[in-house]
Amino acid sequence: MTASDRAASPRPLPKPGILDIAAYVGGKSKVEGIAHPVKLSSNENVLGCSDKAKAAYRDAVDRLHIYPDGKSNALRAAVADRYGLEPERLTFGDGSDEIFALLCQVYLEPGDNIVQGEHGFAAYAIGARACQAEVRFAKEPKRRIDVEETIKCVDERTRLVFVANPANPTGTWLTGEEIRELHAALPPSVILVLDGAYAEFATDPRFEDGLALARETQNVIVTRTFSKIHGLAALRVGWGYADFGIIDPIERIRPPFNTSIPGQDAAIAALADREFEAASVALVEQWRPWLAQQLGGLGLTVTPSAANFVLVDFPTTPGKTALDAEAFLASKGYLVRAVANYGLPESIRITIGREEHNRAVVDLLAQFLAR
Structure with missing residues (x-):
């Protein structure tokens, strides 16, 4: 589209390329029918803040x-x-x-x-x-x-x-x-x-x-x-x-x-507040390897992580895919992040949660894989 095309348009037009940009989509924060889901989709600090x-x-x-x-x-x-x-x-x-x-x-x-x-x-x-x-x-x-x-x-x-x-x-x-x-x-x-x-x-x-x-x-x-x-x-x-x-x-x-x-x-x-910061790091250091080990025990592949989340690969078998897993966890009140938009269609990203969150995710995924 040329400058002349834009000038002759009956309405304002954005410059070339803008409408080709895919808008950023954040992690899900809501699920229908569940008032207060556990949000593990955006890598937020599950301890809150100081x-x-x-x-x-x-x-x-x-x-x-x-x-x-x-x-x-x-x-x-x-x-x-x-x-x-x-x-x-x-x-x-x-x-x-x-x-x-x-x-x-x-x-x-x-x-x-x-x-x-x-x-x-x-x-x-x-x-x-x-x-x-x-x-x-x-x-x-x-x-x-x-x-x-x-x-x-x-x-x-x-x-x-x-x-x-x-x-x-x-x-x-x-x-x-x-x-x-x-x-x-x-x-x-x-x-x-x-x-x-x-x-x-x-x-x-x-x-x-x-x-x-x-x-x-x-x-x-x-x-x-x-x-x-x-x-x-x-x-x-x-x-x-x-x-x-x-x-x-x-x-x-x-x-x-x-x-x-x-x-x-x-x-x-x-x-x-160094104490809060140290507690936040300690939680991740404790539960990140545990979550990776437990998910690996379910037969899932976990990418080694140095952040406050893990990336987990799922089968391509219908009913067992990453999108299926994301939907299943959401139906149980746990929100995680499918990352196909990052070129990883077989993966979901799971924020490290509190102990009860991490144990629940593992138990739910065990149920999901056993269906």
């Missing part, structure tokens, strides 16, 4: 009539202090999703491209296509980002390479050595985006969060979110850390009041 964060949220009620600090200065200082970062090299977003979109707006022109894994998070591709850029999907042998396959996709029009570590929806991860190998193979003009939404749950000593790499280089940005480990998904607060040369252009187009007063205050309080 009591300190709740108190900070409540205390913000008398300031709802004023604009928030557009630079998130108090939160900026808290994040910088917690992780030993330079405050001026931070940016804050309406969740880390907004930072991905801003990166695309800053760096992508029509004809440019991004590279992501073939099972990568949908938000990366949505942001790129909205800028009329191409999305290249690197093959993921064993459902892991592969350095060689990723580099094969990079050319002179590549501007961003997105790597979630650990990855969603697979839960797989790269070692610090592998991340540095990938970075070293990229042209200096290409930004490596390290999405650390689930970084706190990756406790293997070979895992690195990428912050040191971002400090030492000019083409790496690390993003984090308060939605997962801190349980503040409803408040939408994320942050990114990079060289000032990356942060400055993002700040120039970032919406001026994109994080709220309650969100900023709750995030500051959540950062200070």
